[in-house]
Amino acid sequence: MTNSEKLHILDQARARGFKLDLPDGDFGANVDKSLLYFAGLDNETLPIIVLSDHFFPDPKIVDYDSLLQTIIKKTSSIVENDYVIVYFAGNGPHEPSWQWIISAYHSLDRKYKKNLKKLYLVHPSTWTKLLLNTFASIISSKFYSKLVYVESIEHLKALVPIDRMQISQPTFDKDSETTAKHYSVPISAAISISNQIPSDKRLFGAHINDVVTTNPASDIFTLPIPLVNWLLHLHKTGTYTQNVFQHLPETTNITESKLKTQIEYSKNRNSSEFLKIYDDINTSAFLLKLFFYELKDPIFNSEIVELFTQLPLPDSLAELSDITVSLQIERKRINFIKSKVLPLLSPRQRQLLTHLFCLLSNIAHNSEQNHMTSFNLAKNWAPILIGKYPDEPVCYLETISVSPSLPSTGSVVQLLIQYFYVIFSSEINTILRVNNVHSEALFNDMVHALESQLNIYRE
Secondary structure (H helix, E strand, O other): HHHHHHHHHHHHHHHHOOOOOOOOEEEEEOOOOOOOEEEEEOOOOOOEEEEHHHHOOOOOOOOOHHHHHHHHHHOOOOHOEEEEEEEEEEOOOOOOHHHHHHHHHHHOHHHHOEEEEEEEOOOHHHHHHHHHHHHHHHHHHHHHEEEEEEEOHHHHHHOOOOOOOOOHHHHHHHHHHHHOOOOOOOOOOHHHHHHOOOHHHHHOOHHHHOEEEEEEOOOEEEOOOOHHHHHHHHHHOHHHHOOOOOOOOOOOOHHHHHHHHHHHHOOOOOOOOHOOOOOHHHHHHHHHHHHHHHOOOOOOOOOHHHHHHOOOOOOOOHHOOHHHHHHHHHHEEEHHHHHHHHHHOOHHHHHHHHHHHHHHHHHOHHHHHOOOOOOHHHHHHHHHOOOOOOOOOOOHHHHHHOOOOOOOOHHHHHHHHHHHHHHHHHHHHHHOOOOOOOOOHHHHHHHHHHHHHHHHHHH
């Protein structure tokens, strides 16, 4: 699907009466779309927001305070999660003053400041460093601790994925001056060690056939022990944890936990270490996300993502207020997923997704306590299921956008959470070895099925 086709989908949604505030870079006719945009996820699955000062508009034409409010509105949903910013400091023709930047920072809601985990400042000048070092206490000492000076694009590549960034020519020109200094970036120890592990012995970055296995005498697939343990931990604790999946663990470095698990798994897939429960539920939550995100074969490949654009949509916002019409639309959408999408997934993938969406549905059922509705979960998990290694570039439309008016991955993921029991009924019956399941006991029965897999390893 071309960019013009994607824009047409958005225009159609707005024409039907739906309000859309997406991080699409559209801030008005006089603002370049490369100024600020969503650029996928970092290596810990945190959303990346890219800001380039080369594309700040002429302040004589665009009011910066109004622009800031538009940016806040369009990024509000992203910053509900922990997130990172990549800021390209290119000495643009309309660079904002430091006075305005400091004022803008202080005007932001608490979530923008608290949930920002890293600010990568690319190509900072000596003057910029001096200002930040001098005025750190004025801006915020916590903010200063999140600041990372990045000297080159090669340096940036070692810190965050850059394949979904629209890096401007002025930035490349600036980078050529830096690379002339023979700046080099050592590969991190974690990446170096992980790369040495054979692909068939990995848990993260594995092919699904290597980690989700089956017994020839059974049609039930067996999940790896760490995955089972994380799912069980989240079923029992995560369902009542506020904002689960949105925030990194406070006391654990998730990259180190991932590496430790990866090494142990390569040595012994049945290690008793995998039966331990983490003190912080967010460790299990983010390791689960990383497992799905780094699968070599994305759950939703480009063929499936393209198919999502055929998802049935309401003709207008008014239709959703008519219960009869709304139910008819939902039935069409459910049937579309069951008849068109699920057949493109292997039985192995479908059973894996059944366990995942059982958990997400369980969490959504308890959203009054945990604040994670199907909408919030869909925004969080849609880019995860497209994966770290998509076979084609993807953008915000296919990932974080969730709306009954948009045929996106996010919208499909929300339906999978809301109607889990209906959509995965065949897989549920296979996993539980029954012909019919009582919905009120479904979550408990699926948890017992996971526990039985864990018991196999304990024997």
